[in-house]
Amino acid sequence: MGAVSTSTIAPDVANLQRIALKIFLDDESLLEPGDVIPVFHRWIQTQAVDGLLIDVADYSHMPTGPCVVLVAHEAHYVLDRAGGRLGLQYARRQPLDGPLSHRLATLGRLLLRAGRLLETDTSLPGPVRFRGNEIECVANDRLLAPNRAETLTAFRPALDAFLATLSAGAEWTLTQETDPRARFGLLAQTQAAATLDTVAERLG
Amino acid sequence: MTWKEALGNSVPADLAREIDTYESQLALKGQGKIDDKVFAETRLRRGAYGQRYDNGQRNDGTGVKMLPFPSNGRTKGPDTVWDAPGMQRIKLPFGGLTAAQMDTLADLSEEYSDGVCHITTRQDVQLHYVHIDDTPSLMRRLAAAGITTREACGNSVRNVTACPIAGVCRDESFDVTPHAEASMRFLLGHPDVQDFGRKFKIAFSGCRQHACGLVIMHDFGAIAVTREEDGVEQRGFEVYVGGGLGAVPHQARPFEPFMTEDEILPTLQAIARVFARLGEKRNRARARIKFLVAQLGLDEFRRLVREERAALAHDDRWTAYLDGLPAYGEQPLKTGHPLDDESGSPTFKAWARTNVYRQRQPGYAVATVSLPLGDLSGWQFRRLADVARRFVGDTVRTTVEQNIVLRWVRESDLPALHGELESIGLARPGAGSIADITACPGTDTCKLGIASSRGLAAELERRLGEQIETLDEAVKQLRIKISGCFNSCGQHHICDLGFYGVSRHVGGHIVPHFQVVLGGKWVDNAAAYGLAIGAVPAKNIPEVVRRITDRFVHDRQGAETFYDFTKRVGKRALRETLKDLTTVPPHDVRPDFYRDWGDPREFGIGDMGVGECAGEVVSLTEFDLVGAETQVFEAQLQLEADDFAHADALAYGAMLQAAKGLIKTEFIDISADPNQIVTEFRSRFFDTQLFFDKYAGGKFAQYLFRRHARGERPADRDTARQLIEEAQLFLEATHACQARLASQPAVPPTGNPPAVAGRA
Numbered sequence A: 001m002g003a004v005s006t007s008t009i010a011p012d013v014a015n016l017q018r019i020a021l022k023i024f025l026d027d028e029s030l031l032e033p034g035d036v037i038p039v040f041h042r043w044i045q046t047q048a049v050d051g052l053l054i055d056v057a058d059y060s061h062m063p064t065g066p067c068v069v070l071v072a073h074e075a076h077y078v079l080d081r082a083g084g085r086l087g088l089q090y091a092r093r094q095p096l097d098g099p100l101s102h103r104l105a106t107l108g109r110l111l112l113r114a115g116r117l118l119e120t121d122t123s124l125p126g127p128v129r130f131r132g133n134e135i136e137c138v139a140n141d142r143l144l145a146p147n148r149a150e151t152l153t154a155f156r157p158a159l160d161a162f163l164a165t166l167s168a169g170a171e172w173t174l175t176q177e178t179d180p181r182a183r184f185g186l187l188a189q190t191q192a193a194a195t196l197d198t199v200a201e202r203l204g
Numbered sequence B: 001m002t003w004k005e006a007l008g009n010s011v012p013a014d015l016a017r018e019i020d021t022y023e024s025q026l027a028l029k030g031q032g033k034i035d036d037k038v039f040a041e042t043r044l045r046r047g048a049y050g051q052r053y054d055n056g057q058r059n060d061g062t063g064v065k066m067l068p069f070p071s072n073g074r075t076k077g078p079d080t081v082w083d084a085p086g087m088q089r090i091k092l093p094f095g096g097l098t099a100a101q102m103d104t105l106a107d108l109s110e111e112y113s114d115g116v117c118h119i120t121t122r123q124d125v126q127l128h129y130v131h132i133d134d135t136p137s138l139m140r141r142l143a144a145a146g147i148t149t150r151e152a153c154g155n156s157v158r159n160v161t162a163c164p165i166a167g168v169c170r171d172e173s174f175d176v177t178p179h180a181e182a183s184m185r186f187l188l189g190h191p192d193v194q195d196f197g198r199k200f201k202i203a204f205s206g207c208r209q210h211a212c213g214l215v216i217m218h219d220f221g222a223i224a225v226t227r228e229e230d231g232v233e234q235r236g237f238e239v240y241v242g243g244g245l246g247a248v249p250h251q252a253r254p255f256e257p258f259m260t261e262d263e264i265l266p267t268l269q270a271i272a273r274v275f276a277r278l279g280e281k282r283n284r285a286r287a288r289i290k291f292l293v294a295q296l297g298l299d300e301f302r303r304l305v306r307e308e309r310a311a312l313a314h315d316d317r318w319t320a321y322l323d324g325l326p327a328y329g330e331q332p333l334k335t336g337h338p339l340d341d342e343s344g345s346p347t348f349k350a351w352a353r354t355n356v357y358r359q360r361q362p363g364y365a366v367a368t369v370s371l372p373l374g375d376l377s378g379w380q381f382r383r384l385a386d387v388a389r390r391f392v393g394d395t396v397r398t399t400v401e402q403n404i405v406l407r408w409v410r411e412s413d414l415p416a417l418h419g420e421l422e423s424i425g426l427a428r429p430g431a432g433s434i435a436d437i438t439a440c441p442g443t444d445t446c447k448l449g450i451a452s453s454r455g456l457a458a459e460l461e462r463r464l465g466e467q468i469e470t471l472d473e474a475v476k477q478l479r480i481k482i483s484g485c486f487n488s489c490g491q492h493h494i495c496d497l498g499f500y501g502v503s504r505h506v507g508g509h510i511v512p513h514f515q516v517v518l519g520g521k522w523v524d525n526a527a528a529y530g531l532a533i534g535a536v537p538a539k540n541i542p543e544v545v546r547r548i549t550d551r552f553v554h555d556r557q558g559a560e561t562f563y564d565f566t567k568r569v570g571k572r573a574l575r576e577t578l579k580d581l582t583t584v585p586p587h588d589v590r591p592d593f594y595r596d597w598g599d600p601r602e603f604g605i606g607d608m609g610v611g612e613c614a615g616e617v618v619s620l621t622e623f624d625l626v627g628a629e630t631q632v633f634e635a636q637l638q639l640e641a642d643d644f645a646h647a648d649a650l651a652y653g654a655m656l657q658a659a660k661g662l663i664k665t666e667f668i669d670i671s672a673d674p675n676q677i678v679t680e681f682r683s684r685f686f687d688t689q690l691f692f693d694k695y696a697g698g699k700f701a702q703y704l705f706r707r708h709a710r711g712e713r714p715a716d717r718d719t720a721r722q723l724i725e726e727a728q729l730f731l732e733a734t735h736a737c738q739a740r741l742a743s744q745p746a747v748p749p750t751g752n753p754p755a756v757a758g759r760a
């Protein structure tokens, strides 16, 4: 028996809710992943980020994939090492209201807010800095958003609007994940460098 | 679009039906129509487990805080909040995996969990932080890949384990894989395994001397043996019963020195029936079969089983699989080819020394993918599936040491395989060494966890991994296993250095500790269980490991094993070696002693909850009543969809199932035949007026009789609707009748012949 192919199913990005956005560290050597564990625990104590924060899962023993996860009901905040690149991911699990473009902007705000908190956390030796000109977007739902060209076409308008806000109009290049079995994923990069602060401000 | 629609016919019909039913039960629970206890056991039997903090509270390090889940009072078990994340256990018989199944597991971990797949100590896979609402889709996707989660937890037959190298082992009597698989298939959902007071675990091993099958710690364990009969080799099993770890570990007792292959399944069935009938149901701490064997004595237990076996009605499935045995075997993807000893880089050679096992078949090897704490990411699993496709095909298995093995690697491919594994972060050397530690989920996700087994394991793996090349050979080969509490899911009794979590009050604080367990044996199928020699603060455990292993190297006599060394030196002397380590420094001097490994919170045990290890003891009648409720519910859905015939059949089925449940209180072997159910119901509950309502008398029973007498006639909207309403009333009357019966002194049900000869 084989894995099931969803290649005949039309994407339905309008209803796509499980979306993950990830920003990347500028200099990975400046952050020891284990140091983030107490930070995430503190976030739970002080309710520092949005959501019903539940617990912290430590996967720093794995060489790739999630590294430290702040588990929440609505979304996981993940210090993520997937693809060999350390960054912060906001992976939504529960639905949000509004059209896709609106939802993307909300996810972006929640992610950037958490990213800024890490950048300004005085307990981390750091300095922790995220790149403001690179963001990864993954659709964590193979049913509604299989990794195919049609999904990209359907997803582009909302994504383009979101990215344009982030870069104040500067051009982005998109690289799509090539493995058809993987989740639909895009890495967006722009030449226009910016701090996370600036990007957060643009997003409002 | 839903997964149910998308998958369509790719889900085998029987699994599809089971999962539909499960989904309906979720909906019914949402409407408050299923009791918490019954629902908990229902989901457990589909592998959906509770997880730490699912009672809606957690100590965040500053005090206990409520976790305000949006559930609105909705629960998925006693004191278990609906929206709280849960664990999904996925049953992999003998750990077998195909490449396509690995792809599916990878997908599910990403979409429903946290992107991590965890291999358990019984060859299963677990996903954590799963929302119960996602479980039906998750199960459908697994089913489409040929995997069921049925009876992965709960009081049922758990995963059937077997040596991961069965069939390719150089020392086995014969390949036990087909027997393990046949046992699993035969017992899955079998009516005789539905009424246990506790779980039941089965293991098969190909030989006596190695550890792989861990037969001695199982409820039912079978070791492959052969004998000569009239000059012909005959295959059979040395069978053990009543073993088990847990708080009170028992070694399995020899049940039969040589059981022929054809007797394995009927004997399992007979044991299941004896266990269901006589096993403890109320006191769960004493409900495993090990207690029954101890209580009855082995001889009496054996006698009862043989008597039960003799009375069993013949079942073709007992032996059907044996016909296929001569042809059974895995097809290697490639022709075998040896590796010349000079090949490969130094890193490859270091890896090959510990992670490669030369198969019985020349030119082939088994490669072990050693996983830190049994974890790999979804991405790694998908890539590993590709590696499997390229080098071995579908001959992959998980191990009880929480690793994965690729069987049938052409030896000359090993360097290339190693390279591929390296590129996906899965080429960790040291498989089966002291740095390859087994650990239960512990306080990370288990409700019963006291100390962080995984936190400690990660720390020890890190330290020992760094030193591995410089460690003495004898030390390298030792095994460490860690449990978060005495329940021993990490199998801490059966290794060289075992640890299990406990807590100690010190100066007004609670301090995480681990009991140090010595004297266990991994080899000879887990032949000896270790004993605790004393509790040491968690933060001192790395030093415990260092001291004991140093002493072993220093005082070892010749080629003495660690087991013999501990016996000779004695636990008292070893305890003495650790004495100073048992002291906890004051809080203001070493605050880190008051925190657990990998957890910055001040340690406490307030987060422990009620575990679901035992599942809930739910009677067969209660299960049937839930099944009946589910059918009525589904009947309503069909009515709404204008499928009147289907609605009618479901409503009728609901009454039959409810009646069957009642009959089971007196006669457990009632069949599914409608004629027999109605006849038995009439004689036992109608003629006796037991079913009668104070006001309505026998009216509700008449609904069933009328529908039964009517036979197959086309239904329309009105008749279907009426029957649904009648079925609902019949069900209410059944609940009431069951409550009346429950308040009377119980007479245990028997497997007696029917009170009235059924027409079936």
Ligand code: HEM
Binding pocket: B049, B050, B051, B087, B120, B121, B122, B123, B124, B125, B126, B158, B159, B201, B217, B244, B245, B246, B247, B440, B441, B445, B446, B447, B448, B487, B488, B489, B490, B491, B611, B612, B613, B614
């Ligand atoms: C009183 C409660 C429990 C007892 C007595 C118990 C006992 C055991 C034992 C003895 C094993 C070991 C292996 C074996 O028999 O082959 C095991 C396996 C396991 N237990 Fe428990 N357990 C309990 C509750 C739990 C809970 C609450 C969890 C966490 C959710 C848990 C997680 C596991 C896991 C992950 C395994 C390996 C799994 C598998 O069957 O695939 N256990 N349990």
Ligand code: SF4
Binding pocket: B440, B441, B442, B443, B446, B447, B448, B449, B450, B453, B483, B484, B485, B486, B487, B488, B489, B490, B611, B613
């Ligand atoms: S040994 Fe204890 S802590 Fe570990 S999984 Fe079992 S019940 Fe939980």
